[in-house]
Amino acid sequence: MTQPLLSVRGVHTYYGNIVALRGIDVDVNDGEIVTLIGANGAGKSTLMMTIFGDPHARYGSILFDGRDITHEPPHHIARLRIAQAPEGRRIFSRMTVIENLQMGATVADPAHFDDDLARVLGVFPRLKERLHQRGGTLSGGEQQMLSIGRALMSRPRLLLLDEPSLGLAPLVARQIFEAIRVLNETERITVFLVEQNAFHALKLAHRGYVMVNGLITLSGTGRELLERPEVKAAYLEGGRR
Secondary structure, eight states: OOOOSEEEEEEEEEETTEEEEEEEEEEEOTTOEEEEEOOTTSSHHHHHHHHTTSSOOSEEEEEETTEEOTTOOHHHHHHTTEEEEOTTOOOOTTSBHHHHHHHHGGGSOGGGHHHHHHHHHHHOHHHHHTTTSBGGGSOHHHHHHHHHHHHHTTOOSEEEEEOTTTTOOHHHHHHHHHHHHHHHHHHOOEEEEEOSOHHHHHHHOSEEEEEETTEEEEEEEHHHHHHOHHHIIIIITTOOO
16 A cells, blocks of 8 residues: 555644644545645644644654654755645745745755746746735735745645635635646645635545544545535535635
8 A cells, every 4th residue: 555645643732731633643645635624723723733843743643755754843844845835824024926935945956946936927827917026015815825836936745735715705715726726736746735615625625634623533535525414514504605
């Protein structure tokens, strides 16, 4: 059996004495889009941050391409070609679009910069029109494009996306989901996606997990989870956008 690109096993994460993750098992195979859905406060973003090394898991293990990264610092993890577009975008608001993209490229081979820039601007043509505009003056959708584009500049094998549609108009959210699909299909970038828009996320995903109170409670293909009555009741009623 092929080894997963990302394997999370028995991970417990704490904030002080508060247990945020209670023994998480998740696999993401090379070339997949895997989505994680759940209510606010379920622990989804904590899992993303734990994979990226801040905070570290107190118990359990995280393997990337067979390498144990459980206790590696984030800057080491980034150099392994894992990239993160975090919740809330967290772009450098005082820097221009091109400067933000240059920051994303700091862990990649400089020889590829021009090609990588052209590739990102091909995925997000709007950014090409805004190259010398400060990040903080962009619309919410443009900032999300910039956050993902900055992550792509590091040439990731695994892209961690935390709530990419949060706060966006439905049309812009659909554009973001379409960009994720194209990146996965054309460039074989593996994507682990945390998303509250369960309908679009599960439609997009090859497989998915449901998290409740720091525990994985359901898993299956995206199509299977869309059909589960408990998923429909908790996450899909009135949630199509």
